[in-house]
Amino acid sequence: MTPIKCYPPKPPRVYLFGTCLVDLFFPEAGLDAMRLLEREGIAVDFPEDQTCCGQPAYTSGYQDEARAVAAAQLDLFPEPWPIVVPSGSCGGMLRHHYPKLFAGTPLEAKANELAGRVFELTEFLVHVCHLELEDRGAPETVAMHTSCSARREMGLAETGPALLAQLGRVTLVEQARAAECCGFGGTFAVRHPEVSAAMVEDKSRAIEAAGAERFVTSDCGCLMNIAGRLAHRDSEVEGEHIASYLWRRVGQ
Amino acid sequence: MSVEPPGVQTFTPQAFHRQAHDALGNPQIRANFRSAMDGLMGKRREAFADWELEALRELGASVRLRALAQLPDLLERLEANCQANGIRVHWAEDGEAACRLIRELCEARGAKAVIKGKSMVTEEMHLNAHLETAGIEALESDLGEYLVQLNDQTPSHIIMPAIHLNTDEIADVMHDKTGIPRTRDVDAMTAAARAQLRERFMAADVGITGVNFAVAETGTLCLVENEGNGRMTTTVPPVHIAVTGIEKVVEQLRDVAPLYALLTRSATGQHATTYLNMISGPRQAGEQDGPEEVHLVLVDNGRSAIYQDDELLDTLRCIRCGACMNHCPVYTRVGGHSYGTTYPGPIGSILMPHLMGLEATKDLPTASSLCGACGEVCPVKIPIPALLTRLRREAVGEGRGNVPGAGSKRTRTEAAAWKAWQWLATHPGAWRGAAGVAGKLGPLTPSKLGPWSDHRVAPKPARHSLHALIKRHRSATDEEGQS
Amino acid sequence: MSARETILGRLRRRLDGPLTPPVSDFSVMSGRGWGREERLRRFEAWITSVHGEVIHTPRADWTRVLARVLADKGIRRLALGRAHPVAAEARAALAEAGVTLVDADRPVEAWWETLFHEVEAGLTSTAGGVAETGSLWLWPTPDEPRLLSLVPPIHIAVLDAEAVEDTLFEVMERHGWAAGMPTNALLISGPSKTADIEQTLAYGVHGPRELVVLLRH
Numbered sequence: 031m032t033p034i035k036c037y038p039p040k041p042p043r044v045y046l047f048g049t050c051l052v053d054l055f056f057p058e059a060g061l062d063a064m065r066l067l068e069r070e071g072i073a074v075d076f077p078e079d080q081t082c083c084g085q086p087a088y089t090s091g092y093q094d095e096a097r098a099v100a101a102a103q104l105d106l107f108p109e110p111w112p113i114v115v116p117s118g119s120c121g122g123m124l125r126h127h128y129p130k131l132f133a134g135t136p137l138e139a140k141a142n143e144l145a146g147r148v149f150e151l152t153e154f155l156v157h158v159c160h161l162e163l164e165d166r167g168a169p170e171t172v173a174m175h176t177s178c179s180a181r182r183e184m185g186l187a188e189t190g191p192a193l194l195a196q197l198g199r200v201t202l203v204e205q206a207r208a209a210e211c212c213g214f215g216g217t218f219a220v221r222h223p224e225v226s227a228a229m230v231e232d233k234s235r236a237i238e239a240a241g242a243e244r245f246v247t248s249d250c251g252c253l254m255n256i257a258g259r260l261a262h263r264d265s266e267v268e269g270e271h272i273a274s275y276l277w278r279r280v281g282q
Numbered sequence: 283m284s285v286e287p288p289g290v291q292t293f294t295p296q297a298f299h300r301q302a303h304d305a306l307g308n309p310q311i312r313a314n315f316r317s318a319m320d321g322l323m324g325k326r327r328e329a330f331a332d333w334e335l336e337a338l339r340e341l342g343a344s345v346r347l348r349a350l351a352q353l354p355d356l357l358e359r360l361e362a363n364c365q366a367n368g369i370r371v372h373w374a375e376d377g378e379a380a381c382r383l384i385r386e387l388c389e390a391r392g393a394k395a396v397i398k399g400k401s402m403v404t405e406e407m408h409l410n411a412h413l414e415t416a417g418i419e420a421l422e423s424d425l426g427e428y429l430v431q432l433n434d435q436t437p438s439h440i441i442m443p444a445i446h447l448n449t450d451e452i453a454d455v456m457h458d459k460t461g462i463p464r465t466r467d468v469d470a471m472t473a474a475a476r477a478q479l480r481e482r483f484m485a486a487d488v489g490i491t492g493v494n495f496a497v498a499e500t501g502t503l504c505l506v507e508n509e510g511n512g513r514m515t516t517t518v519p520p521v522h523i524a525v526t527g528i529e530k531v532v533e534q535l536r537d538v539a540p541l542y543a544l545l546t547r548s549a550t551g552q553h554a555t556t557y558l559n560m561i562s563g564p565r566q567a568g569e570q571d572g573p574e575e576v577h578l579v580l581v582d583n584g585r586s587a588i589y590q591d592d593e594l595l596d597t598l599r600c601i602r603c604g605a606c607m608n609h610c611p612v613y614t615r616v617g618g619h620s621y622g623t624t625y626p627g628p629i630g631s632i633l634m635p636h637l638m639g640l641e642a643t644k645d646l647p648t649a650s651s652l653c654g655a656c657g658e659v660c661p662v663k664i665p666i667p668a669l670l671t672r673l674r675r676e677a678v679g680e681g682r683g684n685v686p687g688a689g690s691k692r693t694r695t696e697a698a699a700w701k702a703w704q705w706l707a708t709h710p711g712a713w714r715g716a717a718g719v720a721g722k723l724g725p726l727t728p729s730k731l732g733p734w735s736d737h738r739v740a741p742k743p744a745r746h747s748l749h750a751l752i753k754r755h756r757s758a759t760d761e762e763g764q765s
Numbered sequence: 766m767s768a769r770e771t772i773l774g775r776l777r778r779r780l781d782g783p784l785t786p787p788v789s790d791f792s793v794m795s796g797r798g799w800g801r802e803e804r805l806r807r808f809e810a811w812i813t814s815v816h817g818e819v820i821h822t823p824r825a826d827w828t829r830v831l832a833r834v835l836a837d838k839g840i841r842r843l844a845l846g847r848a849h850p851v852a853a854e855a856r857a858a859l860a861e862a863g864v865t866l867v868d869a870d871r872p873v874e875a876w877w878e879t880l881f882h883e884v885e886a887g888l889t890s891t892a893g894g895v896a897e898t899g900s901l902w903l904w905p906t907p908d909e910p911r912l913l914s915l916v917p918p919i920h921i922a923v924l925d926a927e928a929v930e931d932t933l934f935e936v937m938e939r940h941g942w943a944a945g946m947p948t949n950a951l952l953i954s955g956p957s958k959t960a961d962i963e964q965t966l967a968y969g970v971h972g973p974r975e976l977v978v979l980l981r982h
């Protein structure tokens with residue numbers, strides 16, 4: 031459910047939690063997120079020792095392993111700065127699941143404190159930075175896929191589209207059943223590959239049918255899944271992380 | 283415990299993958315479910331348009347929680363008030379005991395023909411098959427259940443049992459099994475079923491139904507329905523046996539109002555069903571109709587075990603509206619039968635492991651992308667994704683160990699893989715090193731990644747990780763700063 | 766040990782300990798603030814949306830309207846009670862109307878065949894209406910038994926405009942339902958229906974195919 035969150039004023043410094051998928055497969059998206067924040071005059075700290083939020087193990091039932099990995103992340107953000115995450119799914123893990131994961135352990139207070147200053151990137155750009163964008167790109171028709179974690183767990187159905195709506199030469203179209211899952215679901219895609227494939231096929235067809243030349247998303251899992259499907263059948267439609275897309279269109 | 287009737291098409295949770303594969307490859311099934319679920323989702327949305335939905339769901343959740351918090355007391359109160367009203371109350375520890383009990387009630391009346399209203403709990407215990415072995419014929423009277431029974435199948439949805447069949451298929455069933463001239467006309471088929479079933483209501487010795495809400499305060503059994511078959515079943519035969527899970531009790535009569543408002547809108551987007559039938563006793567002296575005997579069978583069948591645990595308890599809030607399946611992207615694609623369980627979809631995946639054990643149902647809690655659509659629409663706010671995650675933990679032996687079959691899914695290979703992952707993710711130097719190696723090997727990594735790449739291009743590790751890119755970005759901006 | 770004791774024992778010796786019942790806030794269930802006209806408008810809109818038919822009539826005239834409905838629909842056998850004023854007035858008015866009046870105030874076993882195969886409509890009074898859902902509420906009596914509103918193909922229900930209230934919750938509370946429930950209490954919203962054949966609505970599957978509400982003002 032949409033949490034009622036009081037947003038802080040724009041801070042001078044933030045942490046970036048890059049997420050493991052960004053780190054390994056879409057590093058440009060992480061860098062572009064950093065650039066967007068720096069463009070707002072915010073210094074970005076990227077703790078070197080960060081690895082993964084622990085979600086893959088957590089959702090697979092491997093709670094002890096997830097907790098060990100999560101505990102290692104807890105120490106990396108000692109200053110009271112906001113922690114910006116370019117992913118609704120990892121953001122949701124840090125904000126909503128860390129408190130549960132550490133409940134009743136000595137790290138509970140620390141986890142709660144950390145959870146309270148976690149922001150998903152588009153959320154931070156809209157509600158904290160009040161970002162204003164000037165579009166320098168060519169006219170383009172784009173669809174946004176908001177991840178299920180961003181939409182439902184973080185209550186952020188609006189922030190991605192709100193950013194895209196600021197791009198004067200971008201026509202934002204909505205695909206049919208926009209709120210439906212793309213079928214990634216982390217290890218779900220591995221455990222139930224056929225069901226997942228049926229879901230991503232529908233999602234990719236809906237994006238094409240909406241007339242989009244490109245789709246953007248704020249979650250790399252969905253990006254990998256949908257773009258991977260589109261590429262597999264040689265579709266013209268490409269996918270991009272919203273951070274990279276915004277940076278490309280407005281950055282220097 | 284389960285006696286499968288001969289000739290019935292059987293699906294099992296163990297065969298989830300195969301059943302899902304078959305359903306995914308069946309364009310008819312895919313189309314039937316997609317269009318039905320799209321329709322139901324739209325209707326639900328409209329039905330709640332002018333409600334303060336969050337406040338109503340909050341109320342629904344609190345009504346159910348309040349009932350569960352006092353469950354043993356309320357069951358005793360329900361029993362006392364039912365008895366005061368002349369309803370006889372029976373208790374059954376499991377499905378087998380309930381079947382036996384119901385059979386004995388039928389036999390005591392010399393019953394040969396039973397007519398049934400819709401009841402998922404009797405599906406859960408395979409009551410019809412059990413009665414059949416005792417020479418008692420049990421006929422379903424809800425049109426969807428009737429069609430499914432004629433077709434030797436089980437329901438594929440808890441509210442719309444025959445949702446997997448389209449008009450043509452139903453026309454065939456009606457023609458082949460009841461001998462009416464083949465017609466695609468829905469009104470004609472409905473009229474034919476009406477005529478066929480009317481005779482059966484009159485001939486039935488016993489009527490068996492489920493219960494939507496059992497009110498402790500007044501000893502009242504509430505049945506929610508559209509067709510009138512529930513009213514027929516509870517009024518025409520001389521005996522009415524109501525069967526319910528022990529969790530269906532509510533404290534007060536007023537509690538029914540919000541649950542009814544939530545149930546009808548969540549299930550089918552209706553403001554009200556045609557009938558809300560509230561029964562508080564058998565026919566009284568001087569009354570002209572209604573059964574001479576009313577029985578209430580309270581069935582545990584695994585529920586008291588779920589009740590022990592604060593987190594799992596939420597499973598018992600369910601009012602069986604089916605909204606979680608209507609909104610589930612997995613259910614929508616594989617349909618109800620693929621799950622191989624009485625309750626399919628998200629509610630089935632959080633309930634059936636308790637009833638059948640995690641070993642048999644191990645593929646159900648993982649058959650979800652955890653997209654959260656189910657939890658978002660559940661009228662009593664059951665945190666379904668959290669419960670799925672909990673069952674995944676139990677399945678691999680990292681939960682509390684209090685679900686049957688806990689740990690049965692743990693394999694040494696998978697556990698070792700997660701341990702290795704844990705080591706890597708808690709050793710940042712090694713992690714960065716591994717990322718670097720992966721990046722260098724990127725072009726060489728296989729373009730086939732198991733089943734993933736049957737449908738998608740496999741992702742390639744980036745040449746430089748974010749760690750590396752940021753390092754470079756930093757030195758570049760530093761240089762800029764110095765110049 | 767009996768099943769009862771075993772089950773209750775398990776519930777009482779709960780592993781995670783006793784639970785605290787939450788308090789429920791019922792405020793969303795009432796306080797609609799509709800005026801008389803709005804209330805009736807909603808009642809009519811909802812019940813007609815589910816295929817119910819509403820016919821307005823001045824109170825004094827209602828039996829004439831009833832006779833017309835019977836004539837229009839070609840109903841020649843009407844089952845009804847006797848003691849309730851609705852039944853009594855209808856009987857008086859229809860005495861010469863060429864409609865066979867079938868007595869409903871007798872054990873149903875005495876007239877099974879007539880009820881199931883011959884009666885064309887059942888006439889009942891109602892205790893009231895619910896605007897929010899377009900529903901009628903009925904507490905069947907020995908005079909107007911349960912099957913009267915269920916078995917005949919047409920159900921004609923007589924409702925007084927002032928008996929329509931806003932919500933089911935308010936009806937239950939104001940009329941003190943919990944203090945004494947009848948053997949059977951009913952909420953009826955439209956004629957019997959099903960969507961079990963590919964989501965196509967069909968009426969009259971087991972109960973009446975038509976519901977006519979004579980709304981008396």
Ligand code: SF4
Nearest residue numbers: 600601603604606660
């Ligand atoms: S879990 Fe919730 S949504 Fe699913 S059937 Fe039960 S009450 Fe309805």
